[in-house]
Amino acid sequence: MPPHEDSFVSLDLLYGAHHGWLQGWLRRSVGCSHQAADLAQDTFVRLLVRGRPVSNQAPRALLARIARGLVIDHWRRDALERAYLEALAQLPEASHPSPEVRHEALQCLERIAQLLDGLKPQVREAFLLYQLGGLNHAQVAAQLGVSSRTAERHVASALLHCYRACFEATS
Template sequence: MPAAPNVDELYTDHHKWLHTWLRRRLGCTHRAADLAHDTWLRLLAREEPVAIQEPRAFLTTIAQRLLSNHWRREYLEQAYLEALALRPEALAPSPEERQVILATLIEIDALLSTLPGEVRRAFLLSQLDGLNQAQIAAELGVSVTTVKRYLTRAGTLCYFALDAG
């Protein structure tokens, strides 16, 4: 069995390919360079060396996860900017405040993405749409008891995330 390639070898042999792969998906060489860089950082940050049988498949997996996070952040930012456009300019936050708010939204999204879909949906229906438990139960087609369990799970996650921060 051949020895696993080290990161230097992987970079030398596959960096150009990875950048091209990302550029095709993003349509932007600069964003592709950023995500390629992040891919290598993820690889360097690994605590344990990994035996890589198929380097390009391995790099693609890491890059796809980063790309998914990139699209999610971009979607959140666009939605936030659209919401800001609806506010009177006098109430618009400063650029610094906007960055803090956007970073917080991204953190919240990452936290909520760890929840199962139905739990996350119940929580968002409660917090964003203001639905009560009976309305959420009807919307999701589950019992009120199940909704209570969902909201408790989501609330607990948020509480302990705040406590840890």
């Protein structure tokens, strides 16, 4: 039996009733009022893009779930950017890439991080050692303290995960 129409809330009413609460919750999570405001807006944009009606049952739980995912993405991007900038600092200034190239590199790193999201840490590490570190399966196994066969399975599992994330999400 489908829910009654009055069991849904319009986005403008949801925004009016819960935006202040959400922004306060995010401010406590990220420690920055400007970032909290951006993340609160992004949360409502996600609901708008989703295009489905929002249930009037536990709207704050839904908002918090969406916002929590955005906060995790924010922290991941921030950590990637810091690591990238630290790596750049090790290079001679003459070989620093242009701001455009840096931006593209950070976007690529973020996409890689999204693709690898959800993998077990050891599987992710095996994949990175193999693909980016240039190690073979035996070297990956030695580095991780597992058998060569396990290292091979980890890399294959990560490749399948990335393939599915790229191609099954678009079908």
